[in-house]
Amino acid sequence: MHTGVKLHGWDWWQSIGSPKSVCAPMVDQSERAFRMLCRDLGTELCYTPMLHARLYTEVPAYREQHFDAAPDDEPLIAQLAGHDPATVLRAAQMVEEEVAAVDLNFGCPQGIARKGRYGAFLLDEPDTMVALVSTLATELTVPVTAKLRLLPSASNGREANHADSVALCRRLEDAGASVLCVHGRTREQNKQNSGRADWEGIRQVVEAVNIPVVANGGIGSMADVEACRQATGAAAVMSSEALLENPALFCSNVDPKSGGYLDQDELARRYLAVCAQHPPCKGAAMVRGHLFKMLHHGLRSNPDLRDDLLVARTLPEMHGVVDRLAAARWEQPAFHTAHMRPELSWYARHMSEPGMFGSREQHELQRRDGKGGGIANAASTSGKAAAASAAPAAKGDEAASEPESREAAAKAALARRDRKALERQRRNRNRGQGTRSQRGKNRAAAFMALDS
Ligand SMILES: Cc1cc2nc3c(=O)[nH]c(=O)nc-3n(C[C@H](O)[C@H](O)[C@H](O)COP(=O)(O)O)c2cc1C
Helix, strand or coil: CCCCCCCCHHHHHHHCCCCCEEECCCCCCCCHHHHHHHHHCCCCEEEEEEEEHHHHHHCHHHHHHHCCCCCCCCCEEEEEECCCHHHHHHHHHHHHHHCCEEEEEECCCCHHHHHHCCHHHHHHCHHHHHHHHHHHHHHCCCCEEEEEECCECCCCCCCECHHHHHHHHHHHHHHCCCEEEEECCCCCCCHHHCCCCCHHHHHHHHHHCCCCEEEECCCCCHHHHHHHHHHHCCCEEEECHHHHHCCCHHHCCECCCCCCECCHHHHHHHHHHHHHHCCCCCCHHHHHHHHHHHCHHHHHHCHHHHHHHHHCCCHHHHHHHHHHHHHCCCCCCCCCCCCCCHHHCCHHHHCCCCCCCCCHHHHHHHHHHCCCCCHHHHHHCCCHHHHHHHCCCCCCCCCCCCCCCHHHHHHHHHHHHHHHHHHHHHHHHHCCCCCHHHHHHHHHHHHHHCCC
């Protein structure tokens, strides 16, 4: 929120309380309800999902569906994506009154960003990045921040080039960036190929610049938070995927109010309770996306409930699924306990290297003790079964299942057929129900209206 005096860098950072824990910008997932839940559980700074600058300026329905700031949701940084400084500035000016700062997305590695010339593809156009930062730094009443990936080495796109990354960060600082968030991976390190985050690259940026740096990548637990801060010297750490599954990451799953342990069932219930207060702008689909991550292993091991959740349209229906799943007493990843089971975690699904989840030291100890059965053990066990249990679903494919037998394969095929039938029904329903935005509004209204 703009205070009247424009602060910069560390002064601004201190003015928002020197946050140490940050909820990442996440398309369709860092919406207000999720942010509010995270804030209640120890997260000190949040980002909106990425907003496409041109669409934001041109399409009122896009604005309504994608920007959901509110006075009790602060400090909040709005993230924008685009390549044209004038367009991005126009979008930034439309949100600046409602946020603490505006961030530029230089990290999105997806094909759509290549096509639209934004995100991590601007890493190939450093002059454009500098122009964007300097335009916003000059024209806005709030600070501008930037979130970027590390630059690749010439010979191997998966390895970072620290010197080039540092030089680029210095240019962004000189152009007027108040904060840099460095995702310690290159553009190639994406989806199944994410791999371990390069904290050394982040450390070198921290050392080279005189503005706060937020470290992003590889934060799965509170032990990782400490390890990352020590390794990088960053002002704060940002979590994305791990926080989606465990919104209580930054309070070690200890309820700041009651002191009780927050398990996955409780987190799902709390999220639904926040949704009742702050209905997510995209309705049931958005909520379902969150529940699939929080309840990942429970839904995998209870496919009937997973299918119920797929067709649940209202908050009470979703509450019903969460209650039935809790009653089934599923095996939980048990974050931040001595019995932690990272191999059951959604966050850990691509992690086959030992120690990629949870504190590296903690896993080494578990491995040596022969305890843990965590990723370290799963990865070192030979055979496909171990690998499959450590890395189950494809990224973003929450509902994916892995048939382990012929019977399971047949069941999965039936479930797929049912899902396709439901999708057909949905498309038919959509016909004659107005524009996409109107349908979105109707869906959100129906989602809440039945919640009384
Ligand atoms: C569902 C999802 C949506 C994301 N959307 C955005 C986004 O809108 N803007 C952005 O800069 N990064 C986005 N990211 C990337 C994250 O902010 C973060 O940089 C990345 O996941 C690495 O952090 P992690 O290792 O904690 O998962 C997204 C990631 C996920 C999983």
